[in-house]
Amino acid sequence: MTTTTRRHVLAGLAAWVAAPAILRSTRAYAQNPTIKVGFVTPSTGPLAGFAEADDHILEGLRAHFAGGVMNNGKSYNIDIIKKDSQSNPNRAAEVAADLILGDEVDIITAAATPDTTNPVADQAEINEVPCITTDAPWQPYFFGRGGNPAEGFQYTYHFFWGLEDVIANFTGLWDDSGVTKKVGGLFPNDADGNAWGDPNLGLPPALAAAGYELTDPGRFQPLNDDFSNFISAFKDAGCEIVTGVMIPPDFGTFWSQAAQQGFNPKVATIGKALLFPSAIEALGPRGVGLTTEIWWSPNHPFVSSLTGISAGDLAVGYSSATGRPWTQPIGFKHALFEVVADVVSRSEDLDDYEANTAAIKSTNISTIVGDVNWSTGPVPNVSKTPLVSGQWQDNGDGAELVITNNKHAPQIPVGGELQLLG
């Protein structure tokens, strides 16, 4: 029988106190080491539409990552930790800090509008953690965070298209239509509306250069209940094209009032409000014929570098698993983790944030949304993916988004011709 002596207690106590110092928290080499990837996304709130496919995509990726990802001859598990930003930039920053400091993620990712990408990227930059984001035009991402094209950022990287692509696509679409070159602009007083309507960098100078006459009555507050003044200004100016960047409720209000007050444009090309099939369905028959930008579709001729799945199969897989139509963010969510897996496989030392960042910087892969390569971007830290535009057309049993203009990205095939409204 052993007796507990004072010495035993002291020795035990000392060992217990010293344990953390001696047993440095190293990876458990008995099993595969794990790379933690944080993912911030707006699962709830007004932006939830952008995130509806998250769970489906993550499920597929987790199954794929179950086999591990090879790096320098060793297999690593990838553990994706998802956190909800609640569509709130402050909350996004909070959960990003939580992921970085609490979960100690090796790489942090975020997607869906500048409200999610910017606060997360800012947290990553401050805490010197590599960060990959997508699904927000690059100007609000880069300039919105006070980026300087000469210097760029150290740890944060982003892939998506930019305003210049939208402008080129919209004017391309209108050139096809052959209608009078008079455009009515609907720009709200929010980050997107101010960027699109900016008199120096937005649509106004670009439209003027392309020979279009823009009627822009001014900025309205989002969730507006009355557009009658816009409508009478557009009518007076004889506009045959309407454009802008709006949220679905605002476009719904505008579109009903336009019909009530006898304003019938021949082309309506709106950013943001017309992205999702559900938004078009909600508009009923008057949703058919509207035009919008297309970042990704099942007809894009790209395949996943990770699983080899084609864009079409990814969309079909989502629809058959959930019973819901495909949406554009699906491809980008998948591509985000393609880039992560590629970085994990190439990094020279996965325990070193600097090495991981260097691996992001030297990325050059063909993903399901197009090529991602940060050495060819318009500014440092930004890689551009191709953008086309198209029209919601009636395919017999509902509206379908058909690519009608690919002048800006000819590698993506067109699926039909533009039809005028009315």
Added chain:
Amino acid sequence: MIEWVGVIVQGTLLGGLYALFAAGLSLIFGVMRLVNIAHGDLIVLAAYLGLSTTMMLDVHPFVALIVVMPLMAGIGYALQRGVLNQTLGPDILPPLLVTFGLSVILQNALLEGYTADPQKLNGGAIETASLSAGGLAVGVLPLLTFVVAVAMIACLQWIFYKTSLGRGFRAVSDNQDIAQIMGLNKAHVFGLAMALALAVTAIAGILLGMRTSFDPAIGGGRLIFGFEAVIIGGLGSLWGTLAGGVILGVAQTIGAKIDPGWQLLAGHIAFLVVLAVRPNGLFPRVEH
């Protein structure tokens, strides 16, 4: 000239919509001094219930009102007796906080149940129908909204001053304890008031759902105009609420005519001017 007539007409019609949003708020405040932060979300809830009804029974949104109004009234009665009555007291803060929490719960419950997809009630041809006279085009649906708002306020006014139910409302509004002594069960009267308010909200929700697309998150944004209409008109006054809505609507369209950026600002300025000149609103019924 005709332009400005158009602006005033559109503003007045917009005011009808705001009055519709505000009528339920005004009624609840008038009877039990309860500021209902969840009112906007309850309007959205009504729109979603309307959506489910039109989908399941394949009927026009107006017909769906037959289902949605009693349903919302039932929800209102249960909500008042089950939750809000427990919070009412000399302190106005607990009911405020509870309705705030209710607003968050409603938004997320709707998000779970209906997803974030924007939805719309399909009203058919009436959505885009319009009447034109002398260069003015007025949508049938906004006009109908305004007429409904006026009819509803008149109806509420009648209930308040011509029925025994209304006498009960006025009695508990004047003095809860004396009314209780006189044999009125104030918990029940409050329940009925909330039921009536949510029945009105059902109409607002259906008309909003036909006017534009909605999603679980838009309720809060509609609340502020409702509050402003109530305050401009004078707390507790129903016709005042209609007047408040119209003043707000006309101020906004005139502001927007000058510059669209001024639309909301002009409404808020009108609100502040009224507050500065008549702090109790234009037709106050509640003495402070």
